[in-house]
Amino acid sequence: MTQTVMEPEQDSPPNTSSLNADAFEPVAVAFVCNWCTYTAADLAGTSRLTYPDNVRLVRVMCTGMVDPQYVIKAFLEGADAVLVSGCHPGDCHYINGNYKARRRIKLLKQILPRFGIDAERLRLTWIGASDGIEFAKTMTRFVEEIRGLGPCQARLQPVI
Amino acid sequence: MIASIQTKDHSITRTLQDFFAGMLKTGAADAVLVPSRMSDSPYVKPCLIASYDRLDRTVPLGPGFFVNAGPMMSRLTRTRTGSTLVAWLRPCEIRAFVELTKLRQGAREEVVIIGMDCPMALSRTDYDDWAGQGNEMSDDVEKWIQTVYRKPATRVDAWPVSRACQVCDAPHPVNADVSVMLLGGDLDREIALRADTEKGEKLLAEMDLSEGQEPERRKALLADLETERTEAFQAMDEEMRDQTGSIESLNRFFSACVNCYNCRSVCPVCYCKECVFNTDAVAYAPTQYLSWADKWGQVSLPNDTVFFHLTRLAHIGCTCVGCGQCTLACPSHIPVSDLFISVTRNARKAFDYVPGRNDAEPLPLSVFQESEFTDIVGMGNKEAT
Numbered sequence: 001m002t003q004t005v006m007e008p009e010q011d012s013p014p015n016t017s018s019l020n021a022d023a024f025e026p027v028a029v030a031f032v033c034n035w036c037t038y039t040a041a042d043l044a045g046t047s048r049l050t051y052p053d054n055v056r057l058v059r060v061m062c063t064g065m066v067d068p069q070y071v072i073k074a075f076l077e078g079a080d081a082v083l084v085s086g087c088h089p090g091d092c093h094y095i096n097g098n099y100k101a102r103r104r105i106k107l108l109k110q111i112l113p114r115f116g117i118d119a120e121r122l123r124l125t126w127i128g129a130s131d132g133i134e135f136a137k138t139m140t141r142f143v144e145e146i147r148g149l150g151p152c153q154a155r156l157q158p159v160i
Numbered sequence: 161m162i163a164s165i166q167t168k169d170h171s172i173t174r175t176l177q178d179f180f181a182g183m184l185k186t187g188a189a190d191a192v193l194v195p196s197r198m199s200d201s202p203y204v205k206p207c208l209i210a211s212y213d214r215l216d217r218t219v220p221l222g223p224g225f226f227v228n229a230g231p232m233m234s235r236l237t238r239t240r241t242g243s244t245l246v247a248w249l250r251p252c253e254i255r256a257f258v259e260l261t262k263l264r265q266g267a268r269e270e271v272v273i274i275g276m277d278c279p280m281a282l283s284r285t286d287y288d289d290w291a292g293q294g295n296e297m298s299d300d301v302e303k304w305i306q307t308v309y310r311k312p313a314t315r316v317d318a319w320p321v322s323r324a325c326q327v328c329d330a331p332h333p334v335n336a337d338v339s340v341m342l343l344g345g346d347l348d349r350e351i352a353l354r355a356d357t358e359k360g361e362k363l364l365a366e367m368d369l370s371e372g373q374e375p376e377r378r379k380a381l382l383a384d385l386e387t388e389r390t391e392a393f394q395a396m397d398e399e400m401r402d403q404t405g406s407i408e409s410l411n412r413f414f415s416a417c418v419n420c421y422n423c424r425s426v427c428p429v430c431y432c433k434e435c436v437f438n439t440d441a442v443a444y445a446p447t448q449y450l451s452w453a454d455k456w457g458q459v460s461l462p463n464d465t466v467f468f469h470l471t472r473l474a475h476i477g478c479t480c481v482g483c484g485q486c487t488l489a490c491p492s493h494i495p496v497s498d499l500f501i502s503v504t505r506n507a508r509k510a511f512d513y514v515p516g517r518n519d520a521e522p523l524p525l526s527v528f529q530e531s532e533f534t535d536i537v538g539m540g541n542k543e544a545t
Contacts, residue, residue, distance in 0.1 A: 068475070099528035157411070
């Protein structure tokens with residue numbers, strides 16, 4: 001009887017070995033709200049739509065609970081890009097969470113570029129629950145754009 | 161309304177002490193908050209004084225800035241007392257207190273804020289040096305006052321003032337009840353006070369003072385200061401972009417940081433009652449550390465150093481009042497305020513926000529519009545709301 005050894009998932013040896021864009025696989029983290037975007041992701045799945053597996057989804061109840069520090073932590077842990085996605089303004093399950101998220105992301109976009117994390121690496125989108133197609137399209141586009149930007153330099157060394 | 165206090169015995173300190181004594185005697189104030197020594201040591205801290213004969217140790221004006229009185233004001237006003245408090249505050253302390261009132265961590269109703277053109281502050285080691293000159297401290301203080309108000313400069317004798325002071329864009333009282341107009345004043349003769357609110361007028365009226373006027377040179381001095389400080393800020397901003405423009409350089413900038421969180425403790429606008437860095441959110445399992453060591457090759461301990469500073473930066477992103485306490489308190493002499501002031505003064509432009517200038521101006525992250533910042537939403541060409 002043979003035993004199969006499970007290799008730990010090669011989540012991150014940071015891909016510093018190659019400057020060749022082809023070899024670079026972006027790591028994207030998406031904070032998606034339970035009621036809208038996550039549901040859209042689910043719909044994309046049941047519809048058998050495909051989108052790149054570079055995106056790691058983190059389900060939150062509302063984009064309004066995405067503290068700036070989650071975004072910062074994601075970048076410091078080696079994410080090349082972060083997406084925050086939730087309900088369209090006016091449709092938030094908790095009425096105004098997405099408005100707060102918008103302001104927080106606006107602030108983060110003033111701060112992160114100061115440290116070499118390009119503002120383009122942080123995105124905010126509104127994707128409704130029935131928008132499975134939009135979700136898949138957005139994720140695909142997102143990953144391709146980040147592939148073009150290259151690895152985030154935060155990922156290239158340990159952060160103290 | 162502008163009033164004037166006649167300077168007595170060539171001592172601005174004693175003149176101001178008498179001024180406070182007067183308001184305690186007449187009952188215009190039930191208590192005053194003013195920097196004071198508590199012993200023979202030269203260190204001053206905000207002191208709450210309720211009796212007119214306990215003012216002899218106070219140092220209303222001087223280079224010692226060991227505590228931003230903003231959060232102290234919060235402690236004194238978070239519930240009503242029925243007593244009138246007169247608070248003698250630096251401009252950055254006023255800004256801090258105002259920001260805290262926006263969070264309902266304090267209130268202005270029972271307070272009369274007297275702000276002064278600011279005497280600037282020295283670093284801890286420079287203060288020790290300054291105080292250790294071997295003279296009577298009161299003489300040193302008077303000399304300091306005369307020097308900084310005749311012509312403010314980035315150095316006073318042998319000592320450079322704290323960098324946060326060097327770039328402070330509002331070294332005069334804004335949003336106070338009374339402004340003490342010291343810059344350019346003939347302080348050997350008189351001190352001019354201007355009432356900025358009804359409350360301030362009422363206080364000055366009760367003190368039975370003669371009429372005064374703004375020192376002639378004050379406006380010009382303030383204009384010069386503004387130019388100088390704008391330039392100094394731009395230089396500091398450049399420096400910070402240079403020194404922290406990448407994660408690698410951030411690592412270097414904070415390499416001496418030991419996560420003591422002094423900067424957080426002394427920050428007047430770090431307002432959370434329980435900081436996330438004190439919670440289980442950062443109580444990682446030992447296996448997590450091993451996993452990080454595996455992933456990154458090494459984990460410097462304590463970890464989350466840059467994470468802490470960037471998080472704090474994002475949390476107080478629009479409310480930093482530029483007091484510089486963080487740098488003054490850092491045991492590793494990291495110029496934290498250089499970074500925080502540079503980043504926040506730019507970041508808050510996105511919201512057209514200036515902390516402390518207006519009680520009614522809500523904190524940017526506590527309000528929102530139906531439609532705003534459409535530029536940051538979406539993947540680019542798509543129409544966004």
